[in-house]
Amino acid sequence: MLVMGILNITPDSFADGGRYNSFETAVQRAHEMITEGVDIIDIGGESTRPGADRVSEEEEQSRVIPVISELANTGVRISIDTMRASTARAAVAAGATLINDVSGGLADPEMLQTAAALKVPYIAMHWRGQSKDMNSLANYENVVREVISELQERISAAHDAGVTKENLIIDPGLGFAKDAHHNWEIIDHVGDLVSLGYPLLIGGSRKRFLGGDSPDGREAASIELTKRLSTSGIWGVRVHSVKPHKEALMV
Ligand code: PMM
Numbered sequence: 554m555l556v557m558g559i560l561n562i563t564p565d566s567f568a569d570g571g572r573y574n575s576f577e578t579a580v581q582r583a584h585e586m587i588t589e590g591v592d593i594i595d596i597g598g599e600s601t602r603p604g605a606d607r608v609s610e611e612e613e614q615s616r617v618i619p620v621i622s623e624l625a626n627t628g629v630r631i632s633i634d635t636m637r638a639s640t641a642r643a644a645v646a647a648g649a650t651l652i653n654d655v656s657g658g659l660a661d662p663e664m665l666q667t668a669a670a671l672k673v674p675y676i677a678m679h680w681r682g683q684s685k686d687m688n689s690l691a692n693y694e695n696v697v698r699e700v701i702s703e704l705q706e707r708i709s710a711a712h713d714a715g716v717t718k719e720n721l722i723i724d725p726g727l728g729f730a731k732d733a734h735h736n737w738e739i740i741d742h743v744g745d746l747v748s749l750g751y752p753l754l755i756g757g758s759r760k761r762f763l764g765g766d767s768p769d770g771r772e773a774a775s776i777e778l779t780k781r782l783s784t785s786g787i788w789g790v791r792v793h794s795v796k797p798h799k800e801a802l803m804v
Contacts, residue, residue: 554782555592555789556798557632559758562616567602568759568768568793579620587629589795593651596621596644597634601655601729605684614643621647632676636660638667645671655726656680657707658714669715676722676754677707681730690730697742700725701749708751722788724754733762740778743785752788759793768793776801 562579564571573579583594598616599608613635621631625648632651633644638661641652650673657677658665668675679700681690693699704723711721725746727736736757739746746753755778757763763774772794779790779798792798 554787554802556590556795556802557593557595557754557789557791558586558589558591558795559791559793560586560594560596560620561600561634562596562598562620563600563608565602565605566597566600567761570600570602574616576619576623580623583620583624583629584627586795587627590799591629591795592789593630593632594624595632595634595653595791596649597653598640599635601684603684603688603728607683610637610639613637613640618643618647621649624648636664638663641667642671645673650674652676654678655729657704658710659707665711665714665716668711668720669717672720674720674722675711675716676724677704677711678724678754679704679707679726679729687730691732691735693735696731696735696738697745700739701745704746704749708749718751722752722754723749724756724791727755727757728760728762736760736762740781743782743787747786753786754789754791755782755787756791758791772797780804 561569564574573582596617598613621644631649632653633649634653635641636656652668653676655678657680725739757778758775759768759771763771765771776797780801
């Protein structure tokens with residue numbers, strides 16, 4: 554199971570906003586993660602915390618591209634966390650080798666074709682709308698069934714656009730248009746998602762449903778979640794701290 558380390562180069566991400574918000578601190582954090590054995594570094598320049606405003610394409614790219622270029626020669630796998638085809642394209646040109654799209658191709662009509670043309674793995678996350686609106690979209694009769702069927706639509710759309718099966722990874726998007734109960738239902742039925750036959754990524758690290766009174770205060774619960782998922786057949790976890798998750802998986 555892979556450990557994807559989060560590097561949010563944003564002033565306002567919910568767990569680590571502002572912490573790595575300069576070129577120097579971001580590159581330093583990436584080198585720390587490499588030392589700790591990270592498998593993939595997921596670099597994002599736009600916060601997706603509930604209620605967040607969008608940033609411009611120029612602002613997003615000016616945050617992430619210099620850092621990706623700087624890290625390209627380290628050999629570490631870099632994914633670009635973006636909903637924009639143009640940012641995905643620029644990031645892959647700079648050295649990223651995976652695209653992580655929290656909108657699963659819904660936010661930018663050019664994204665799926667772009668991912669197919671770039672021939673890099675593409676992560677399609679379950680998403681129902683922009684961060685500003687997502688809390689009001691958390692309505693389900695059967696969250697597991699609906700997330701699976703909406704992900705199946707994104708899988709079909711990705712294949713129709715030319716993304717190959719080998720290059721497609723899926724993610725149920727914990728916390729995106731989902732309340733705590735929805736997230737736990739998904740975790741309880743993670744096997745149903747694995748059964749879809751695509752590598753599955755789970756990003757629960759430091760999210761509110763884990764309890765605790767601050768993102769940092771959810772660290773122990775985040776590691777417990779990784780341990781719980783470690784026997785479920787998932788492909789990877791997307792986490793803020795690398796070393797404790799690698800150690801938990803080794804045990
Ligand atoms: N969560 C966030 C951002 N990007 N990408 C994927 N694939 N899955 C997630 O669950 C996910 C994501 C929000 O968390 P952050 O603000 O801590 O990065």
